[in-house]
Amino acid sequence: MWHKIFPLFAHLQASDRGNWSDDLLAGTITAILLVPQGMAYAMLAGLPPEMGLYASIVPPFVYAFFGTSRALAVGPVAVAALMVANALNNYAGGDQAAWITGAMILAAQTGFFLLILGMFRLGALVSFVSHPVLAGFTTGAAVLIITSQIKHLAGIDLPRGDGLETVLAFLQHMDQTHWLTFVFSALSIALLLLGRQPLVRLLQRLGLSPRAAGMTARGAPLVIVIVATLAAAVLVPAGADGLAIVGAIPTGLPIPGLEFFRASGWIELLPSSILIALVGYVESVSVAKVLAARRRQKIDANKELTALGVTNVAAAVAGTMPVAGGFSRSIVNFDAGAQTQVAAIVTAVLVAVVALFFTAAFHYLPNAVLAAIIVVAVAQLIDLSEARSIWRYDRGDGAAWLVTAVAVLVLGIELGLIAGIAVSLATYLWRTSKPHMAVMGRVPGTHHFRNVNRHVVDTLPDTLIIRIDENLYFANTASVEEYILDHVVCCEDVKHVLLVMSAVSYVDSSALETLEHLNEDLAAAGVTLHLAEVKGPVMDRLRQTHLGQELAGQRIYLSTEHAFEALTAEP
């Protein structure tokens, strides 16, 4: 029974004892990455840095027990952090205490929403966020996040605003750039980038194995943070004016509390929470799926709803912001060898140790360095080559990518996501409202029927065979009827119309009405309507109708071939 509730136990049973050292190492490396990243994402969310640490302790610990993914690293993530900032900007304005309460409300609502979806097994709802929309959203959000860090990178006090607005404001106030801050930013970005592939290659040339080199390089951000903090600790007390630093971070862990339940704003924040839940869940599940597939394991999308739901409620109770499975962090965890969620427990314990004893060490950490960490992390999310390949495969999907990305930049992150989803749904509906239809003929000497425009086929002079490549429903009945009537009107000889229903899985009541009218109109013009290859579920329903009863027996055929032969034999 415990194995069912807590997949961790099943995973532990299935894995070797020898894996524990892998998990220990992976958890440690993830923690080293997470400490600076957590503080950075808290800053991105407009929250004090310790909240990023708290979000890296309780949530991964709780997820470890409930999650079906073995390598997903849960904690604060960049896109959700920006969405939190966006939601709280309207809710809390300049009131720091309200920001903190608001973040907890968002986390709780996110969790409850996911739990409700899980309870009703509505995981399928999130599949309405299509792949192009998610990709466009991620790229747009990454650009938005980068623009939001300009003020920290340049040390200018810009008003909080969206994308283009911020860039324009920066261009206006560029002359106010604080040069010392800018030096910290530029150096941090350069070193963070060098700390990736170039450092790995250097370490390999120095004799480390590829794996050891890769893992050692994961420490680069923490080293950069320590060095930058030391430099600032010398410069700031020596009189370097205007370099923004993190400042005092309280030591210890927050006392779990439920006061946020009594705070106002639950209704106001609900739409934002739903969107944060959606984005967080989709991101978590996609990375979890990718990682599971690499080791031929499985995740359970419906159980993930519950796991991430519980995790977010725990985040709220632990006094912090909404969390999700981070994309790059999970990959780091996986590459470092994480076999089970024991790695996440290790991470949580190590971050807790930092929060308990070492927060004072970050007092002089410049905000510019955190901004540099954010920028370098999210820059990876900008993926134009994927956009290109989506566009090449399908113009409509490419357009959905573009609309979403642009809408995120222009309308903001929430409206942008909603606009993307709406456009992708509208595109699908519009497409099905203009279905592909084809006039068919028989491939000579076979019993196969194909489009007359694509193949050399035999046709009957007085029979029009039309295949309808779509379900018949209200949005397309008018256009289907028009297509059929146009083809009948053009050809005086036509005495029979045979509709091949092999691609029609559903005929709604609007379409039924249209078919009935069509049957009457054709009859009035001396043309007989026939159907072939009607599917079981469609036939079940049609049988009860007036039309079905009229056609049944003689005018509905099992296959196009049967119909073709019967109509050939007619006088």
Added chain:
Amino acid sequence: MWHKIFPLFAHLQASDRGNWSDDLLAGTITAILLVPQGMAYAMLAGLPPEMGLYASIVPPFVYAFFGTSRALAVGPVAVAALMVANALNNYAGGDQAAWITGAMILAAQTGFFLLILGMFRLGALVSFVSHPVLAGFTTGAAVLIITSQIKHLAGIDLPRGDGLETVLAFLQHMDQTHWLTFVFSALSIALLLLGRQPLVRLLQRLGLSPRAAGMTARGAPLVIVIVATLAAAVLVPAGADGLAIVGAIPTGLPIPGLEFFRASGWIELLPSSILIALVGYVESVSVAKVLAARRRQKIDANKELTALGVTNVAAAVAGTMPVAGGFSRSIVNFDAGAQTQVAAIVTAVLVAVVALFFTAAFHYLPNAVLAAIIVVAVAQLIDLSEARSIWRYDRGDGAAWLVTAVAVLVLGIELGLIAGIAVSLATYLWRTSKPHMAVMGRVPGTHHFRNVNRHVVDTLPDTLIIRIDENLYFANTASVEEYILDHVVCCEDVKHVLLVMSAVSYVDSSALETLEHLNEDLAAAGVTLHLAEVKGPVMDRLRQTHLGQELAGQRIYLSTEHAFEALTAEP
């Protein structure tokens, strides 16, 4: 050329001279119906009665030239009138002059919106209002209209409100019923009902032909109006207190003007105008289609957009409210023998004569009688038997009917319509997100393949044949993948999975990604993926992809039969 712009000329050329007398008679009968109805619908819209007369003069005259329907009677309609009242209640409050200007803005916007749709040939947009939604909307709106007339029928001053609200307010204030008003209402309703079938039957028994009896009975409402007006003209000056009467109606026609263009509120009224345009257009086209089919004529849905667009702009310039083709009025016109829109010109001229010379005669007309006319007219729109047959055919469509009808009553006419459309679209999307899939086998001795659960068929032990009865797109890829994997996992022997794509007209980029993952996952489990009956347009696209290139040649088959034979031959 004129024939193309003005279908009337083509219709006249095609029709006999002898038809002119039919048109004259039909136009006269329609005018007799329209005079009281026009004033009643103006009252329903919250406008002075003369605006209903104006809406019955210029619009039918203009539509006569542009319309492709020969029998559609254009003028004020009940549902649009209620929507006008609803829109103007927020816009103009108690200011009567603002109500009039607002009505003109609504008419102009309705017209421009339809013209824009016509220009871009977007007539298909309106097909997103499904048949069940329209039916539910009409029934809900009819009930709403009836409740809105309670105050006039009972002579109580109730606050303007929606459906249930009004009924509750009436029940509270029932004791204030003005009994003289109530007598007028009750008698009018009784006589209007008797003036239909019972009167026709009586006249037939008196020796009139069925046709003559039917047409004579059309005069009943006007006779009731005249008798009621005479009664009130005696009672009111004699001291009958509190019987609300129409009062002074200005004589003459309004001077066309464009002042309303400068009025404010264009943005505020736009959403209402769009909905009025949608409802008016759909109602007009459906009745026009029904009437055209009865005489084997055609209407052009795209040209109707332009015709109704010009007509509504003309209505605005002529100083009146939005118009559409009325359902019952058009049927009266048709039954009376209207052959061309010359009948509408006759109607327009006769109503103009009334507006010019006889408005004073309606001074003592009780509002209660107009309310009775409204109630009796819209009661016909309540169609529960249609709802029952929709429900019987398809539960989802029945639910759409119910949601729309209830939403109109609870949320109001605009939100109700929007909710209905949203629900019907969501239902369709939800349905396609859980596609029908079937495991297939060969019907013994044939080359037909059918569902193993519905037919006795042959199957191969190591091959799973699955037919996907839906387009593959983002909303259903997860559920399709799950179905396939579930069926592979259950059966250890399976070495081949054959997807029959005969019902797949479209594979979007999210689904392509899923298919690629599926192919890899199956390969890892030692199972080979095959496709059969891939449609031309799908194949064109698939060919360019990695997956298409991998499968091309050996693993994509023209037909399920080819695949079945090839896989039978495999070791």
